[in-house]
Amino acid sequence: MTSLAGIRIIDLTGDPGRFASKLLTEWGADVVRVTDRGSPGEVMREEAGGVLDWWYDGGKDTHRIDLTTDSGQEEYRDLASVADLIIETEAPGELARLRLDHSDLVAFNPRLVQVSITPFGRTGDRSHWVSSDLTAAALGGFLSVGGLPDKPLNVWGRQAYNYAGFMGALCALAGVFRSRRDGIGRHFDVSIHETLSGSVENILMQWFFDDVLPLPKIAPRQGALHWLHAYDLAECRTGHMMITLTPTPDNAFQMMVDDGFEDGRRWLGYEVEEVLEHIDEAMDSMREWVRGHDAMELWERAQERHVAVGAVHDIQQVCASPQFEHREFLTRVQSSSVRQPGRLVRFSDTPSLPPRPPAVSDTPMEAIIERWSRSDQITIGDLSQQFEGPLPLEGVRVLDLTWVLAGPFATRMLADLGADVIRVQNEEHSTLVNRPDYPYYFVWGRGKRSATLDMKHSEALPAIRKLIENCDVLIENYSAGVLDGWGLDWGTVKEWNPRLVYVSMSGCGHDGPWSHVISYAPTVHAICGITHLTNFSDRGDIGPGFSLNDHLAGFAAATSTMAALLARDRSGVGQHIDMAQLEVGTYSIGPAALDWLSNGVIAQPNGNRDGLHDHVPNEVYRCADGFVAITATSDEEWGRLCEVVGDETLKAFSTEGQRRAHRGEVDEAMADWVVGMKSSEVEKLLQSVGVPAGRVQDANQLVNEDPQLTARGFWREVEHPIFGSRTVDTFPALLNGVRPPTDLLSPAYLGEHNFDVWTALADFDVESVAEAMGNGLFS
Secondary structure, three states, X not given: OOOOOOOEEEEEOOOOOHHHHHHHHHOOOEEEEOOOOOOOOOEOOOOOOEHHHHHHHOOOEEOOOXXXXXXXXHHXXXXXXXXOEEEEOOOOOHHHHOOOOHHHHOXXXXXXXXXXXXXXXOOOOOOOOOOOHHHHHHHHOHHXXXXXXXXXXXXXXXXXXXXXXXXXXXXXXXXXXXXXXXXXXXXXXXXXXXXXXXXXXXXXXHHHOOOOOOOOOOOOOOOOOOOOOOEXXXXXXXXXXXXXXXXXXXXXXXXXXXXXXXXXXXXXXXXXXXXXXXXXXXXXXXXXXXXOOXXXXXXXXXXXXXXXXXXXXXXXXXXXXXXXXXXXXXXXXXXXXXXXXXXXXXXXXXXXXXXOOOOOOOOOHHHHHHHHHHOOOOXXXXXXXXXXXXXXXXXXXXXXXXOOOHHHHHHHHHHHOOOEEEEEEOOOOOOHHHOOOOHHHHHHOOOEEEEEOOOOOOOHHXXXXXXXXXXXXXXXXXXXXXXXXXXXXXXXXXXXXXXXXXXXXXOOOOOOOOOXXXXXXXXXXXXXXXXXXXXXXXXXXXXXXXXXXXHHHHHHHHHHHHHHHHHHHHHOOOOEEEEEHHHHHHHHOHHHHHHHHHHOOOOOOOOOOOOOOOOOOEXXXXXXXXXXXXXXXXXXXXXXXXHHHOOHHHHHOOOHHHHHHOHHHHHHHHHHHHOOOOHHHHHHHXXXXXXXXXXXXXXXXXXXXXXXXXXXXOEEEEEEOOOEEEEEEOOOEEEOOEOXXXXXXXOOOOOOOHHHHHHHHOOOOHHXXXXXXXXXXXX
């Protein structure tokens, strides 16, 4: 059995939503694709179709429906009457105009869930604006920290659309989870713009907390240099290395000394916090050290010494990883010559379906409806017993054993959707960004209750056992083996609570030759292939400007958690999800792996060129007041763009092939046209004729100058016990037209909810909790 067996999904998505339906197909849903919208990608060498057809649409059934005809609309209604879920990317208002929107369809299918993924949401003055992955990244903040000061750079692989797909899938599964319990379908209005704007690691933190942090209010573009200056790309004798002195500076400095690099000796004995006070000087020492080494050779030696650096791998080197071979991450597609990343995560009890080819012909509608009509709908409990609140995950309890960003981001999303998240930490080890008085914690720690526990205490295991017995989910992102050492391995805790969903978010997975590798998002970027591809063609030292993979891993954990909870509805038991953040990173650039393994093509860095489907133009141009991104995703958009620009010579490049052949001329003409204009003027002109355009927005522009975010109520003013009056972002979707609340802010101090948590869920009385806080158990 698969996690989503029996769930019937209509896929009406173009490029912004194909990743969502791909995930749900992989996890076993019966997905029927009713449109042919979407980029095919480069032509396959030995198989029919394009790279993106195989990556996004493999395993989906197809029946194309023409919604402009009466017969097509009737087919759509018939299919929706027996569906559980619709995921669509139609322009706002289009389905309503055809009387095929969620409000129309629930009249004859009350349990139907619909997720609408659109560039800016279905409401607001910019709801009609169009986008590409590049323009979404520009407007959503990615490019404010991506690239160089004078050259914004997007992350390779359409990561804005990956964000959107993950968010769409999360909302979809949460909606189905709730509809099984109350019999009521829901509509999720997912804004790609909001999804990005609230998920760029540090830009909002620096803007809102400039009175607290010794950092620039507007986070700058500074290549690969992390906002803490503790990670950066350094040139080696051959190749590049992501360098860092975390988590244990002495490991790195001692290795330098043992290597004959005496400058490392002066740093020996410094703690992390002390090193951070002199981080630029300390990192310069490391840069000088690695310059004399081969990146790959040094990386292998460094990991043996628990030094968390990462050599930059190209996609060929990535796919040769012994870790991937051991974990069977790369898989051959059934009955074909195609190989690709085979799964996002490993489910212990409900494995993902093996990759399958895209459909070569449509299935008759009668056959689909007959198949779907035989599928049983699952009902949990008595549908007459309504939930108290409107959020889909109310009643779900999550034990949060995570730290830094990837895990807290995952649990923040579950909390935003109504889950009761209990974050358990130890005071001694909660340093820097893991402290409630640090703004990073405020940003990523909302929606959670805080309890403390020292796992070294002799009474810790019985205490946390009681907590685990009363939770639905446990999520942790420690290195492989840490929880085993605490006595909290999966084999043990599933005996305590057979219904528990246990999510592990380690760097490279819990088994294999790299299971010991110390990894943070920047090092994962280097070894998973993202850093190599996110560069200009003449550079190798840039990469993503923020911890992209921490967000991707958070999305992966949250969505796979929901899949496992839905599987539990059918089986009655939980399971272990073994997620390797390294695999999530390579999965996010899956088309590059597929192209190399199947076609022998090694993807190369090419700046802002779309590496999945080469649209021209697709570039960022300097304006009078900043930068603007422009894309033409079709010949029709190109024609409209030419009319606005007014350059007759451009009209000769009427096909994408011609524009690729004359890329330099196209880019030069675009650059000349915008150079004297304001970026807002360019985007308004082009959006008025339906051409994707968007200025590169920083935090100030997102918060103070973006009318769409304001109109949809994305920002909220709050009062916090430590930080006082602040602004927070909110969940990036409307649920039945309403923004989910953000009532529970981050804890004011560790253990703020100790009395509530340990008395209600672990059989302690008030006096015992107080005693445990005094003797160090709850510390």
